[in-house]
Amino acid sequence: MSEHQAPHLVVLTGAGISAESGLKTFRDGDGLWENHRVEDVATPEAFDRDPESVLRFYDERREQTRQASPNAAHHALAELERAGFRVSVITQNIDDLHERAGSRDVLHLHGEILMARSSADPSLRYPVGRQGIRMGELCDKGSQLRPDVVWFGEPVPRYAQACDVVAEADFVLVVGTSLAVMPAAMLLDQAPIEAPCLLVDPQAEALAPRGVRAISQPASQGVPPLIEHWRHVGALWMPDWT
Structure with missing residues (x-):
């Protein structure tokens, strides 16, 4: 005890x-997460390459979370x-x-899908409203917000x-x-x-x-x-x- x-x-x-x-994840066995390759939506490289698509993907997952029930x-x-x-x-x-x-x-x-964090400082976290995370939405230090989710290749x-x-x-x-x-x-x-x-x-x-x-x-x-x-x-x- x-x-x-x-x-x-x-x-x-x-x-x-x-x-x-x-709520589905890519761990279903086909390597896909809601028909997206994880390399395209769950890596820092994907966010650097196409941040708008990544933000849109997590906005959709966020809405699914809100509609789900325990x-x-x-x-x-x-x-x-x-x-x-x-x-x-x-x-x-x-x-x-x-x-x-x-x-x-x-x-x-x-991490938490209903939170955003700074792209530069992971300690800066913010609740995400119904509008989701938009390009140009910045943290207090002036960096783009991103989902507060640990991506592949991150600590x-x-x-x-x-x-x-x-x-x-x-x-x-x-x-x-x-x-x-x-x-x-x-x-x-x-x-x-x-x-x-x-x-x-x-x-x-x-x-x-x-x-x-x-x-x-x-x-x-x-x-x-x-x-x-x-x-x-x-x-x-x-x-x-x-």
Whole structure:
């Protein structure tokens, strides 16, 4: 048990949990993200080459995010927090579905689609309105705004913070991700040796690293009953029905 009185659940979520809310990513397997090559929309080079097209692409993704709704897995995690557990969510997703479900401690490892940031200074971040991000829209230092999304080839500035959170876990729950993308793939190595780890994913049996238990179900089916058990007993434990 950590120094905090409430049991501390650290949840690592990925594309699988958002996909059930209708948000697609290129990780579907065809190398495309909404029919666009990731090289054309998710790299610094793409933004340098054709910034208007990149901004338009993320405006469309932003509107999809606003129209999507949290699913049962998002709501279950928020319910556990409301029940008095300490729940820290580290997500690879750029949407705000965890927050809209009610989770209050959410770290976006790869950025947030509803935020813009300076092209010159990543620390300068701004909410994005309904109009999206336009060419000529500048930060306080005079540089063009861009999506607050970590693109391929860029550092992950929140990774060190994520490592610190995982290091304080009493239990690690991985949902809808294979943790195959670096550096997120190394996060499990930061968990205390005594902290159990459980993966919920339709392909969990094949994806689970050694020492990680598996529930081979979609997030919206596998997470709610698990959370309900934890709420009922008032503790985090490895279920015997995995």
